Amino acid sequence: MTISDNIEVLIIDDDQDVADAYQHLLEVAGYQTRTATDPLQALTLLHKEWPGVVITDMYMPGMNGKEVLHRIKSLDSTLPVILITGHGDIPMAVDALQNGAADFLQKPLQPAELITLLDKHLPKRKQLIEHRKRLRQTASDVLLGDSPLIVKLRHQIAAAENNDKDALIEGEAGTGRHTLARLLHAHTKMGKGPFIKLCGNKVQRTSDLQRAMLNAREGSLCISNLPAMPTDAQHWLCRFLLEQERLAKREVRVLALVEGTAEQAVEKETLVPELFYFLSQARFVIPPLRQRASDITLLFRYFLEASCQKLNKPVPVVDKAYINTLNRHTWEGNVLELRNVAELYAIGIVKLTGQERTKSLDQMSSPLDDLIDDYEKQVIEDALYLFGGRINEVSTYLQIPRKKLYLRMKKHNLDKADYKAG
Ligand SMILES: Nc1ncnc2c1ncn2[C@@H]1O[C@H](COP(=O)(O)OP(=O)(O)OP(=O)(O)O)[C@@H](O)[C@H]1O
Structure with missing residues (x-):
């Protein structure tokens, strides 16, 4: 005991x-x-x-x-x-x-x-433990899941509170790496400063990185896809971080995201070893969704409820067979893919069944063309609600070009202005 x-x-x-x-x-x-x-x-x-x-x-x-x-x-x-x-x-x-x-x-x-x-x-000591508990609570509101792997990660985040160390965040795309970076940023002194995002493959010259560092002063710079950053810029970053440590003066906290593991990137010579060793002082690994199967249903329900709330709709029933389908799926796109599937479910599109269902058979009382028309109108309307009438986002979401979307909206007499918030 x-x-x-x-x-x-x-x-x-x-x-x-x-x-x-x-x-x-x-x-x-x-x-x-x-x-x-x-x-x-x-x-x-x-x-x-x-x-x-x-x-x-x-x-x-x-x-x-x-x-x-x-x-x-x-x-x-x-x-x-x-x-x-x-x-x-x-x-x-x-x-x-x-x-x-x-x-x-x-x-x-x-x-x-x-x-x-x-x-x-x-x-x-009492204050610190209280603070850790509060932070774990916040982390569990933001980084949902009760699988042992996620619980362990939340403990690691809580233990790193108030620690401004630069960090390496590893995991597959869509696992929640940016979410974790934001959480790490929010719970340190740098949390009051800016949180600047920079994509490694957008850095062409070291000066691009230097500019981003200036913008992130007194805050955090979140670099996604660090191995895509040119080697010169990586060397510069390494020197900058070492100098910061030597002077014990922190201007920018670097939170670097790597897809897969950093060792693989070092082996492929896309990540400079010195930078890897420096950043690996604080290392967070987010497991892929398929390794934390017990989180799938919880996350699906959470995203479904959130979408229904946005759409002002009752939450639809999710039958057991569909939950089994979700649990069997491999989730290559991780939580991001799950969120999309849940959002589509909220507007009546049931993905992953192999035969994407629209309406149930007992609703098939009108001619097929009318049903398809009705369905199309409903899907566009729901997506317009979901994105507050923002056409770019609706067209990306429904994966149809803007022009085609406008034509369909015209056909169904839908006006984006009717869906703008406020
Ligand atoms: N454990 C989680 N609990 C709640 N939401 C999550 C969780 N993990 C991820 N999400 C949500 O999933 C989406 C994708 O997460 P995020 O952008 O952090 O992933 P990522 O690994 O950085 O992927 P990418 O690089 O593709 O953006 C976000 O909407 C995020 O809020």
Whole structure:
């Protein structure tokens, strides 16, 4: 069983009397505590989301405080650990601080000093865990799905909050890579600045990249298809990022998208290895939809409901056979394809059945031509609603040229002005 959230301080000391003495002192001061005399057992109690602080003795048989610190930091690098060192053991204390200890105290322990340190670290830890929970909630509103792979990704996003590291986002097209980039941008200091998108294959000269970097100052530059960017520009970017890191001065955060894996791009020599190594300090991989089948129905219903709400229509029933069809489909276009299928379903076009259904057979009471006419009118009307009368988007969506669309609208007496919002 892991430690409960209402415990604020975990005291690790192999000497039960000493642990009890610390516990008494802290409980009198109003802290909820727990003691552990076996460091290994103490480690099994901890988890990433525990909103507390660890106090550990440095000298213990079996596992010393340094090892305890190391293990805790690999579980969650932000979990505060206060080390109790021997009197005058300054080199050991400095070493602990360099290895991520929040603070250290020397024996004999001064109660007031311990309480001052807890007052400093505990509220920060609680705040951080609260913030992470809120961020995960936001991430689950934006990046839907309850498959283990998506849940894991949301944890990774939450753990990266307030961390302005440049990042590499890998995955197939349509998996949600831009959505993830926006989410990463929104939850850091750079989130107040601009979010600029640049397509790697639109960069012809390094100056194109430099211009985009200027526009993204104090914010993030989201580069899609990084391997399509010319090698010169990639080298320039690498030098820019290294210099930023050297000066510890962040002007632009780079969020780079790669289709497939970055290793493949390095192998194909489309991604400069130095840039890959630099960006891979923070790496996010979005799995393809076919690897998270349990998200398919959830996402389909979500997009269907959203479209019906836009169209002001009741949500149609989705029968089990169709859900099975959705689950069997391979989704080469990932979530983007699923969204399109759901939006078409909302306007009565049932895709993926092999024989795209229009109206059900029991509605076939009029001559076929009339039915087709009615159906065509309904589809165009729905698409005009969906895009607020914007002809370019309607023609792209229905995959017919604008001219043809206008002719059909004329035939059905439809006017785009009637569908404009507001
Ligand atoms: N997990 C998700 N939950 C909700 N919506 C999602 C999710 N993943 C993707 N989407 C939606 O799917 C669409 C495609 O996502 P996005 O543009 O982020 O994908 P992408 O991988 O960047 O693809 P592309 O490069 O083709 O744009 C967007 O409308 C986005 O909101």
